[in-house]
Amino acid sequence: AVIQSSSATTVMVIGFVNAGLMSLGQAAGVIMGANIGTTMTAQLIAFNLTDYAPLAVGIGVAMWLTAKKKRLKHTAEILVGFGILFIGMDMMGSGLKPLAELQAFKDIMISLNNPVLGMLVGLGMTTLIQSSSASIGVLQALAGQGLININIAFPILFGDNIGTTTTGLISSIGANKTAKRAAVLHFLFNLIGTILFMTVLRLPIQALVLKISPNDIQRQIANAHTFFNLINVIIQLPFASLLVKIAEKLVTGEDDEVKYASQYLDYRIIETPSIAIGQVNKEVARMGDIVLENLNDVELLFVDEAYDKMDEIFEKEQLINRIEREITDYLVNLSKASLSDSQHHHIDNLFYAVNDIERIGDHIENLAELSKSNQESGLRFSEEASEELKLMFSKSKEAFKYAMIAFRDMDFDSAIKVQALEEEVDRLEKQNRDNHIGRLSKDMCITSVGITFLDGLSNLERISDHSFNISQYVLDEFKNK
Incomplete structure (x- = not known):
């Protein structure tokens, strides 16, 4: 009526x-x-x-x-x-x-x-x-x-x-x-x-x-x-x-499982922005879950040489990229609907959050490429370097995990935790670089594998930076209420 x-x-x-x-x-x-x-x-x-x-x-x-x-x-x-x-x-x-x-x-x-x-x-x-x-x-x-x-x-x-x-x-x-x-x-x-x-x-x-x-x-x-x-x-x-x-x-049969597309976006509900935005939130959270799976797998690949994970990581990265494009296209259309000021603001933050999650996916892909180079060259990290990488992975994963909890649940405390973790990852990255230089000076490390090590540290530090950005969007939502 x-x-x-x-x-x-x-x-x-x-x-x-x-x-x-x-x-x-x-x-x-x-x-x-x-x-x-x-x-x-x-x-x-x-x-x-x-x-x-x-x-x-x-x-x-x-x-x-x-x-x-x-x-x-x-x-x-x-x-x-x-x-x-x-x-x-x-x-x-x-x-x-x-x-x-x-x-x-x-x-x-x-x-x-x-x-x-x-x-x-x-x-x-x-x-x-x-x-x-x-x-x-x-x-x-x-x-x-x-x-x-x-x-x-x-x-x-x-x-x-x-x-x-x-x-x-x-x-x-x-x-x-x-x-x-x-x-x-x-x-x-x-x-x-x-x-x-x-x-x-x-x-x-x-x-x-x-x-x-x-x-x-x-x-x-x-x-x-x-x-x-x-x-x-x-x-x-x-x-x-x-x-x-x-x-x-x-209408018989079951729906085919969707592997390479978004699952929650539907253009039919754009005229109901509050529900459409909720569906975008669910799709972004799903995208974050896939990225976290890839982050766990790339640690096994990069540190423990689990090369059987490589193809799966690259396949998931393609999925992540497609979901990112579909969410972005959906948000562009949603932004043209009749929205309140707070909804416009939330959509802006969604654009940024999706981009940061996709960039984390790119850094995971970079780590996989570095592992591929190590495999082809027959190079391995030293025991000390492996332990340092494991700690960096642990803190970077924790930062991203709390960032996604903060996003999914609009959890203020989780967003604050990400900031502390990002600072710790920055400290570890500098400390591990210094440790690596010390090993080089003592001829305890091969230069070529050292370059891969430093690139790995850089990618992990960037993952924590993007996690920090996601937490900032969540905190911004609290300021806008």
């Missing part, structure tokens, strides 16, 4: 299901509720408040220009929207009036006395417009000008309710299997309802709406639309679990 579109609500639901925020059973309930809510548009149009529309627009514009609070501005936008709705309906009605004189139009109207043909026209019209509210508005405008009667309007109205499901079906293309089932469930729900009303309930409902509003055909259409969706929900709600099972039978 709030967004005046069951199609838009269904697309959002499909996005939530695809992102794992909603189960198929929950989606069924929301879809049924959306079908009832969307009938409010037709009821509003039936009030025929055209004479007051310019006044609503004028008051709305004046409020919008003078209001300082966002709530008042939103109220003003609602007034302007309602005013434009009724002005548009009046203009459309006036434009349709001359059709009554056209013989071709009269012939078409006569052919629509066939209920099945009328239903197909409604289905096709809503499929093209992608909005049952808009197509029913056109139907009310035609009826208001005396171009169609209630006998013709009813089948078209029922067809509109099937046509509105095509938006969800189209939206589900590229989504996971559960999201596809949600779209199919919406189609089944409206199809079954249409069959019931076309075969059993049409005449009783038609008699009821004629009795309620005998002289107002626009209200008759609005009431018929409301009764259709309300009664359809009452009849089918007890069988919602059965509808879910049928949808699962029609």
Whole structure:
């Protein structure tokens, strides 16, 4: 009822299901509720408040220009929207009036006395417009000008309710299997309802709406639309679990495991920024988990010569890069949505955090490349160098781990710990460089392997620097609250 579109609500639901925020059973309930809510548009149009529309627009514009609070501005936008709705309906009605004189139009109207043909026209019209509210508005405008009667309007109205499901079906293309089932469930729900009303309930409902509003055909259409969706929900709600099972039978199979793509990002929910931002947070946390796995593996590779880890590290680095690109593209699109100041600020921090996590992945790749060079040259670190590297790895990993805990949980204490660890890594890096120079002067170390050692220290120090940056974004979020 709030967004005046069951199609838009269904697309959002499909996005939530695809992102794992909603189960198929929950989606069924929301879809049924959306079908009832969307009938409010037709009821509003039936009030025929055209004479007051310019006044609503004028008051709305004046409020919008003078209001300082966002709530008042939103109220003003609602007034302007309602005013434009009724002005548009009046203009459309006036434009349709001359059709009554056209013989071709009269012939078409006569052919629509066939209920099945009328239903197909409604289905096709809503499929093209992608909005049952808009197509029913056109139907009310035609009826208001005396171009169609209630006998013709009813089948078209029922067809509109099937046509509105095509938006969800189209939206589900590229989504996971559960999201596809949600779209199919919406189609089944409206199809079954249409069959019931076309075969059993049409005449009783038609008699009821004629009795309620005998002289107002626009209200008759609005009431018929409301009764259709309300009664359809009452009849089918007890069988919602059965509808879910049928949808699962029609859309079979399991989703393929996604290895080289994001798992939580869905462009269908960008219009709901608070939820979309939450999904980005989950994807960034997932990206951090993969980077931490690679950091653990590269320690085994770099220090303990576990060369069997090398290919896996490079493969995960490719995955990390792709996730980073997908998150960045998603954030660019999300930043264009209607956002609050705090949401804009959080998105800016997400851009920076994703970049820092990706850079940590790059430093891990650098360490793997250094190990590959050692393997090819047959070089090994001395026992002292290996112990120093293990300590550096331990502190760098700890810094990154606490940085990701701070990010995931918005944990102030973990963010503070990262700062202390970053300082300790800086101290260790300088100390280990000095130790290495001492070993070189005593001929205890080969120069070529020493270069790899120093490069390794540098990469580990940079990992702690990027971890520090992530912790700073978390602390910045606390300052912005």
